[in-house]
Amino acid sequence: MEDGSLMNGGDFLFGVGLKSNKETNDFLRCLWARMAATFGKLAWQYSPLRIGNTIIVGIACIGENTHLNIKLTYKQKGCVASIDFDPEGTYDHDTLHRQLKKCVKEALLPEKYIRKVFGKGKLDKCISFQKKSRKNFSIEGDTITIKVLGYDDEDCATMFQAQIHQVCNFLTFDTLRYITLSNTLTEEIRQNHNFITRLIDSKTGEVTGEVEKNKMYQNLVVSDRMADYIDSYLDRPYGYEEHFSNFDKSVQLFAQGVRNEELSGIATGLPEPYAEQANVAYMSALEIITLGDKEPETCKCCGQMRYSIARRVTDLANAAIEGWGEFVKGY
Template structure:
């Protein structure tokens, strides 16, 4: 069965496919997949796999295209020899009707409400934006209420997971605090009488906390959450890049939070003195300690990578005059960014961190000593500028604060 679609952009093509699979599920009661994508069988044709809609046979589904990312025709065929579905088969006309319905119903979304709970070391102060609302559930739990639009539960469920993860990743940048997603059965929630904001526009040290009671957002942070949680999604390449940078930062922060405290106070690289009273958090940290002994190295790599992604926003590259390849100049862009928001001295120190990260990735040089001791033992190292062995090559608290500060300044200047 060949049906003309005639869509000429990847975004519109995917929107049609989302609507189509949802319509299949509505009509037949299910739309499962043996998903085996392949585009090598026939020129300009992409084979999705075999669709299970609960009829007498699986159905081979494929599309043809003129340009990559577009759909010229869609094909529904019998699986053995990719023969056309006979018109005599009961579901032939039903499939054709579903495709026509999908064409008509593109953009006709249903709305679904979600209320996931996240866990922090203190409750997040309560806020109500245009597209979200927060509630304090317990001493460490905060509920986010927001709406997601989509074609069916399957699709909006995945979108809701994506949204809350993006929220957690952004909040980690906004507050410097590690955040967990939690399953929590309490239905009650409380609100503060007024919204509390971080009033220090140059906040950099420690955490965004007021009166040792509440984790707080900046006013711009509240606006950013509205952008992230807007149910009427629009393509925003700059926002997507920023959220990718937040992902790197958040992942680094979780490694950072899970550092094993096996050193003396002289050597401790984490300044997080907070006791994590929740058993679940203790389990999370215990798991992170079992990942291995490279947390400092991984966190350093990802913190610096967050800045690299940030510099891609509105980046217009040029090609090398000799070889024609793109000139990215990543470290130069990062130094410029840090110098702009902080100062040249910090930019130079991050450049030194870059060198250390490169040595870790390409030569295996660790950023922490292999033999932690209860007190410092001065030793020589001919490869160090000081001539001495350095127990901790990178100060993660400083790096974390430099990176999050630059990211906060950047989004407030460029994305709000």
């Protein structure tokens, strides 16, 4: 990284010379936080527009009558070479120049300003968990707490939203119940459709009992294995280009399948074909989780890569339950 010195072309043009996508994202997140701290305000009108190797980010309001038109210039994809602030409104040139230069220099050292917080979220009112805690994660009742890293309160809140939904996906995979936060459509539907579910013996087909559907979401238990995985997931540095492993992506789709399967059994009057969407999500989850099972082959005729998706999925199904490969082929 360079030192934020001025470049030719304008008084508010600063060279930064970033070398990677991660450096660029960390720099910009930290820069917005440092600007908010410096000016006491940073309100955005985002209007990103790419012209050649320049991206016009939008307009940042830093005072009652002062705003900045901000542009980023790239020399290589994902790596900011310079940032240009074009001020308008009422401002003192020298003071604003000094403040922006200071913000840029601070943002070039983001590790000095990163901080760890523990954000809390409320789950769907129907859901409750037994207590489980790890270094970066805890859950008890309808409250879930996760570690996030950010540069100010707003950045931490953004990162919390980015991470909490994936943690809910992991919990869905672990409990086979769709886990979601409060104030969602799923929560509203559950509140209005708490019908009786019959419990059926899988071997005899006989009804063994009944339970209110929403009670199936209470007193849930997170397995130790999943708690450990969530903890390690939250410990990873955030990868802007490829943050999710194949397992993580598969779990995302599996969770959507669980949600749609649940909604398919409720007479909501909604037009979506939830059962079909559930099947598609489940099959897609299987396809992704098998991506590393076999190396792709090269077609002798056209030279294209052959990934053998259907074969990988049916092999996985047969490995789990004998004979299920043929059943899965039907989808």
